[in-house]
Amino acid sequence: MTAAWMTAILLGVAMIVAGVRLILWHRSASAPSPRRLIALLLLQPVCGILLFLTLFPPATTMSSGALRIATRGTSRLAAGPMVLLPEAPDIGAGEHVPDLATALRRHPGTSEIIVLGDGLPPRDMEAARGVAVRFEPRPLRQGISHVAPPTLVAPGSSFSLGGQLSALPRATVELLDPAGQVTDSVQADADGRFALTGTARAAGAVLFTLRVRDGRRTVEQANVPLLVADSPAPRLLILSAAPNAEVKYLRRWAADAGFAVTTQMSAGGGIALGDAPIAMDGATLRRFDAAIVDDRSWAARRGVLMDAARNGLGLILHPSGPIDASTRGQWQALGFGLTGKGGLVPLALPKPLAPTIARTRQGIGSDDRPADLALPDETLPEISRLGLTPEGQSAVPLLRDAGGVTLAAWRAVGSGRVALFTGIDSYALTLTGHRGLHGDWWSAMLAAVARPAPGMTPITTPGWAGERMILCGLTAPAEVERPDGRMANLLPVAGCGAFWPDQTGWHQLRRAGDGQATPFYVQAANALPVMRAARDRDAMLMLRPPASGDKAARGKSVPGSPWPFAIGWLLASALLWWLERARVGRAAAPQSAR
Amino acid sequence: MSANNLLARWTAPAKYRVMADSLALAVPLVVGLAAIGWRLSGIIAAVAATMIAAAIALFAARYRARRYDQAWLVHTLDRERPDMEDSANLLFADPALLGPLERLQQARLLGRIDRDSPDSLRPDWSRRLILLAGIMGLIAVGLALFWPRPGHGPPTLAPSTEALPATPGIPRLTAQNLRIIPPAYTGLPPRDSASLDARAPVGSRIEWTLRFDPQATVPAILPVGGAHITLRRDGPNWIASRPLDASFLYRVDPASGRGPTPPLHRVDAIADSPPQVRAISPAASLTMVQAGQRNWTPVFAATDDYGVAATARLRVTLAIGEGENVTFSEREIAVSGSGPPRDRRFSPRLDFGALGFSAGGDMVVQLIVRDMRQPAAQEVRGPSLILRWPSSRQPESSGLEGMVNITLPAYFRSQRQIIIDAEALLKQKRRLAADRYLARSASIGSDQRILRGRYSQFLGGEEEGEPEPPPNHGEQHSDDDGHDHDQGHDHDHDHDHDHDDGHDQGHDHGHDHGGAPRRPAPGFGAPEDVLADFGHAHDDSPASSLDPETRAILKKAVDEMWQSEVQLRQGHPDLALPFAYRALRFIKEVQQATRIFLSRVGPELPPIDPSRRMTGKREGLASRVLAISPVEGRDGPAAAAWRALGDGPGAIRGPIALDALDRWARGQSAHLPDPLALSGAIDAVRRDPACLPCRVKLRALLWTAMERPPAQPARRRPADAGGARYLGAIGGGKP
Secondary structure: OOHHHHHHHHHHHHHHHHHHHHHHHHHHOOOOOHHHHHHHHHHHHHHHHHHHHHHOOOEEEOOOOOEEEEOOOOOOOOOOOOEEOOOOOOOOOOEEOOOHHHHHHHOOOOOEEEEEOOOOOHHHHHHHOOOEEEEOOOOOOOEEEEEEOOOOEOOOOEEEEEEEEEOOOOOEEEEEOOOOOEEEEEEOOOOOEEEEEEEOOOOEEEEEEEEEEEOOEEEEEEEEEEEEOOOOOOEEEEEEOOOOHHHHHHHHHHHHOOOEEEEEEEEEOOEEEEOOOOOOOHHHHOOOOEEEEEHHHHHHHHHHHHHHHHOOOEEEEEOOOOOOHHHHHHHHHOOOOOEOOOOEEEOOOOOOOOHHHHHHHOOOOOOOOOHHHHOOOOOOOOOEEEOOEOOEOOEEEEEEOOOOOEEEEEEEEOOEEEEEEOEEOOOHHHHOOOHHHHHHHHHHHHHHHOOOOOOOOOOOOOEEOOOOEEEOOOOOOEEEEOOOOOEEEEOOEOOEEEEOOOOOEEEEEEEOOOOOOEEEEEEOOOOOHHHHHHHHHHHHHOOOOOOHHHOHHHOOEEEOOOHHHHHHHHHHHHHHHHHHHOOOOOOOOOHHHO | OOHHHHHHHHHHHHHHHHHHHHHHHHHHHHHHHHHHHHHHHHHHHHHHHHHHHHHHHHHHHHHHHHOOOHHHHHHHHHHHOHHHOOOHHHHHOOHHHOOHHHHHHHHHHHHHHHHOOHHHHOOOOOHHHHHHHHHHHHHHHHHHHHOOOOOOOOOOOEEOOOOOOOOOOOOEEEEEEEEEEOOHHHOOOOEEEOOOOEEEEOOOEEEEEEEEEOOOOOOEEEEOOOOOEEOEEEOOEEEEEEEOOOOEEEEEEOOOOOOOOOOOEEEEEEOOOOOEEEEEEOOOOEEEOOOOOOEEOOEEEEEOOOOEOOEEEEEEEEEEEEOOEEEEEEEEEEEEOEOOOOEEEEOOOEEHHHHOOOOOOEEEEEEEEEEOOOOOOOEEEEEEEEEEOOOOOOOOOOHHHHHHHHHOHHHHHHHHHHHHHHHHHHHOOOOOOHHHHHHHHHHHHHHHHHHHHHHHHHHOOOOOOOOOOOOOHHHHOOOOOHHHHHHHHHHHHHHHHHHHHHHHHHHHOOOOOOOOOOOOOOOOOHHHHHHHHOOOOOOOOHHHHOOHHHHHHHHHHHHHHHHHHHHHHOOOHHHHHHHHHHHHHHHHHHHHHHHHOOOOOOOOOOOOOHHHOOOOOOOOOOOEEOOOOOOOOOOHHHHHHHHHHOOOOOOOOOOOOOHHHHHHHHHOOOOOOOHHHHHHHHHHHHHOOOOHHHHHHHHHHHHHOOOOOOOOOOOOOOOOHHHHHHHHHHOOOOO
16 A cells, blocks of 8 residues: 555545534534535545645656757857756856756656767766767867876886877877986877887886877877886796806896895706705795796606696796707697797897987996996897797787797786796897896796785776766775875775865875875876867767667656645635635624634 | 360369268278277178278269269359350360351360369368268277177176075175186187076186175185185175086075075086097098009098197008018107198198008008197097008918918919920920920929829828929929919928928927928928928828818829829820819819818717716715895985975975985986986975975986886786686696
């Protein structure tokens, strides 16, 4: 039994009781007026019905058309009835609403909206999910439509920055380091895509600058935030079946980078060189995060190494020369394709950079290692690789040489990973001023396979000042420290909290019970306008477009307005009151009644 | 008197007067212009200005004088001379065209005209204009002479730009001037700088002229990290100076630290770069002497930022002689250059006769120039140019080719020689007597035997004793075998000269070969024995240095030689020729083979016997720990300050302790790209910790002053429970 039914029964009972009372009253009256009695008896049910309708207005099938919504960038020449959102230009004619949800509430029954202009802002996306959206995206303006900075960069590593330009084919894109020097410059391809390279220094929050130039004109310039954070130094095991230059320079690199390195070089006849000998078993290998193993050491210990890899150890295999058929078969069984001709082929190295750019990629020198010594020679070292490429169906390519040939690939094995590097004698890079490339290769492989370590989870969503951001991964109330030191509290709902940045700069999210803050960058309100427009446009295109069945489903009933019935009920009640109280029509005031 | 004469006589004084008047007007102006030109850009400009102005003045004078023509004369005579009765025009009319009355009047006028001299008609001097021009010229000359030059005389002070707040009672810099007096050798004029920052050549003198308000008592100039410079009072100004030997930062302290800290200023010293020398001609470093050339003139260009000394030295090194008998002599010749000081040309003329340069020698020249730096000039040596005079005696050869020429081909030429001799003998057969023919044939056969003996040595054991010298070596090869024969003689001579040395070397070497080296037969084909003399063959015979294939070919060659020798000895050079040719072809094959074949270094290692591995003595061999110590990063203070200046993690919004950074920057100044700029930026932040642009600038500079640590890996994050289950489920490859 619904509330309407109970109300109706109550009202019905009340009408009957009122009617009986009226009749009894009329009988007992000294000068009864039958006309008044009839009027009163008729008005009572009218009044009751009107009250019921006021409380439960009848459903109306509103037949409303598509609502036209004007957003930012709507043409001033757009005519016809429309709803103006706050971002829309002041067209004049039209209904001003604070947001889309209000507009839909004011126009009940709206099942379809036509969005004019650039599209709805993120604020109205939630409201727009309930209706079909008709939207014709306009082509984007010239500018940066997308930038993907690396989420987290390790100190000293080189990073790659990808992005896309809109309406700017073959424009020049430059990356400026925090000192304002051009550290990379490329030409975007015909679709506007580009990839730039830079190098990080010590840990901290860095702003690089992306500059797009079309000829001599600077089209757009934008800050690219980069978070350089320390990771726990990996514990590294280097196994070599013979002392050689490759293992010497690997050990030097790992020691200088601050890793805990254990090197085991076999010199034959049970003699081992390097660090103090360790027992090669599961318990020992669990203490290491990654192991760099050459082909001959691998052949001797592959069982224990693979068991350790399944338990999370990262394994980097590399040949010390041409490999034999059995090693090739074993590595193929791991999932590496190893197709191609056998033997060794020369490895294509990238061309040396221009000295001005190379200088911005490296830091200052020292007494032991002068800066100009680290500049690459004009002549490239001769480094070879296996003729076999490690690409396979289950292997992920990791490094490529300048000719596009895959040099290294990895695949998951249990909870660990195995990588295969086909380069041979990569140490020659460090001797010819390409120390950076050597470090980049090996650290990329280590980063791909090393045992996972807990650490900061960076916030990847770009934010703009004056626009709501959603920060997720919150389990308890958290705080955001603004660039000027003011704090803002976040109240998470379902793990996410909203934050309204009001200024540009690095903000820090501090979670309760987490000592390390997570920095994130908020762009200025007018920065990267094309990228913001592209984001909104993509979100608009993901909304539900009008389908063919929409017309049939349109006549749905919605509750009607109670106000006409309320006014009617008020008038009827007033008339009722007047009829009961008025002296009009009464012959004489019955004195006895007093 | 004709009309023309009359006209010339009566207009000449006026023309002369007006030209003199024009020149009198022009001369002061021209002098003034010349003075201004001299002041602005030297004497050349003065001369040019004089020439142009004088030309214009002459042209104007002629133009003015041209106006005094017949029309002017007629007009003037009519106006000035009443006795001309307004008919002066008749003076110049053709009498033939005139009527009788007009002719009468013309005669009267001609008679009357000489009553006055033509001088009376000349115009007056334009005295006021001449006076005006004179005054203007004097003013121009005066201005050119006495207009103040920058860098001379008392400086004009510029208002201060330090923009420090004024505090009552504490002196403040209000006006300043920085005078830079470059060293005289640079040839740069002194200049004044309104700013306190400047760039100047090293060795310049820097003079400050400063004014303070209210008047300071003990102001000072405080260089960063150096002794302070005291200022000397000079009227209302304070003066100080110091020589510029290195770039420095300084601040002007007017009140000995009582007021606010003034900003830093920077004076950059521009180092004098050493001169550059390049060779203009010849372009290549090695030149050959042309036939008939008696002297050589290499041309060098020397450039410098301030000037190259007019005289340079040319180092001439002569290498005279050939082979190992080369004597070197070195001398230096003074050369004077031509052209402007910044780009001088030196083109010394080297006379071969005077230097003693002759055929078969090398002359190496190198120009040594100095710039004009004081006190010590910078000396730079230019590229070396080599002039080679090839010896006429020996064909050009170098490297391996020469070696091969000496050791082996003597044989091969000789086989060809035998063929040539035999063919020559066949041609002379008709002219020769039979016995003589036989004798010569036998002589060639003897040569063939010696040659066969030589080759037999390579085959080992087949040698037939010591080859004997040919009995008639000298007389035989006289007419038609030219060059090769000479060659043989040369080798003989060399051999004889060097023979004793060869013995010494052989003994010094410490190898005992069992007595003195075998004495080779002097004569034809002897030089090949240099191996026996100078080297020491470790094999028992040369035979073992040949591979079996070559030996087989050589064997065939020796067989053919044997046949050839038999026929020659029997007096049948025609029958011997086919064998000789075949022998030559085989020897050619051997020659090709021996040039590639190097038996002593060819690695034909025996296969490894695994059963013998690790069976040697192993005392003293044990596992070793090889220690390694990582290189420590040294940019800790820079990285910490860089983080503190930002707004990310580690940022400090208030004042930052910069002492550690300052100390670090001083210690690392050798490695920093611009240590002065970094010091200046540190100072700016220290002075005003709230200055946001200063912090941004320091942070940007610190980026260039940081090391790039070795690339570290960014560790991946652990998988959550679901991820771990998934990874466990998919397993992995099994080797």
